Amino acid sequence: MSKIVVCTMISIDGFTEGPGGNVMAMPMDLAFAEHNADRVRAAGHLLFGATSYRGMVQYWPQQVNNPNANAYDRYIASRYAGGLPITVVSDSLTRDDITVWAEQTTIVRRVDAHTAIQHLRNNTDEADVLIFGSRTLWTDLLAHGLIDELFIMVGAKVVAGDHHAFAGLSEIDLHLRDVRSWTDSSSVVLHYAVGNAT
Numbered sequence: 001m002s003k004i005v006v007c008t009m010i011s012i013d014g015f016t017e018g019p020g021g022n023v024m025a026m027p028m029d030l031a032f033a034e035h036n037a038d039r040v041r042a043a044g045h046l047l048f049g050a051t052s053y054r055g056m057v058q059y060w061p062q063q064v065n066n067p068n069a070n071a072y073d074r075y076i077a078s079r080y081a082g083g084l085p086i087t088v089v090s091d092s093l094t095r096d097d098i099t100v101w102a103e104q105t106t107i108v109r110r111v112d113a114h115t116a117i118q119h120l121r122n123n124t125d126e127a128d129v130l131i132f133g134s135r136t137l138w139t140d141l142l143a144h145g146l147i148d149e150l151f152i153m154v155g156a157k158v159v160a161g162d163h164h165a166f167a168g169l170s171e172i173d174l175h176l177r178d179v180r181s182w183t184d185s186s187s188v189v190l191h192y193a194v195g196n197a198t
Contacts, residue, residue, distance in 0.1 A: 002125065002128060004128075005042075008133070008150075008151070009153040009155050010165050011158060013160065013161075015165060019162055026157070027187065030072070030185070031185035033073055033076075036076060037076055040075070041075075042128050043127055047088075047117070048088050048131070049088070052133030057100055060080045064077040080101065083103070089109075094107070113137075121148075139165070143169055143170065149193055152189065152190045152192070154190065172196050176192055
């Protein structure tokens with residue numbers, strides 16, 4: 001059985017992106033890259049919503065042989081290029097939209113998402129099923145007891161975005177498992193187990 005794990009950055013004022021959906025407003029430093037590489041290292045499957053998936057497709061294929069990319073980003077890009085399985089929850093994405101990673105990508109419609117993700121949890125090996133970005137997806141899964149752990153990197157910046165990360169959720173207990181910081185970064189990672197996981 002696998003864990004469904006969220007890896008996200010949240011600004012100090014509670015947003016996952018700046019105004020207009022600008023993710024580049026977030027304070028993404030080398031610690032951010034290192035943390036993401038660690039989470040990918042523990043993953044056996046990736047899970048995205050359509051918007052985040054499209055962003056990943058635009059960015060990561062170019063990083064495999066990018067001499068200017070840091071070692072963490074090159075590692076993440078190599079895991080994508082190496083065929084790491086990907087599930088995308090989307091009603092708009094079609095097979096014709098997938099120009100890279102086609103053989104490793106499965107599209108699941110929203111109506112089938114909870115069943116498909118529970119199946120992933122129950123029938124994948126011990127490696128994590130990892131969600132990057134995809135706030136709409138992971139908050140829905142969190143509300144329905146389908147998230148096991150949260151890795152929340154709190155970025156030291158007020159970004160004044162449009163949508164708070166946890167907007168619309170009911171009360172959910174979280175249990176702190178670990179805190180990680182870096183001497184050369186103002187960000188901190190809070191690792192939580194989720195109390196309502198089913």
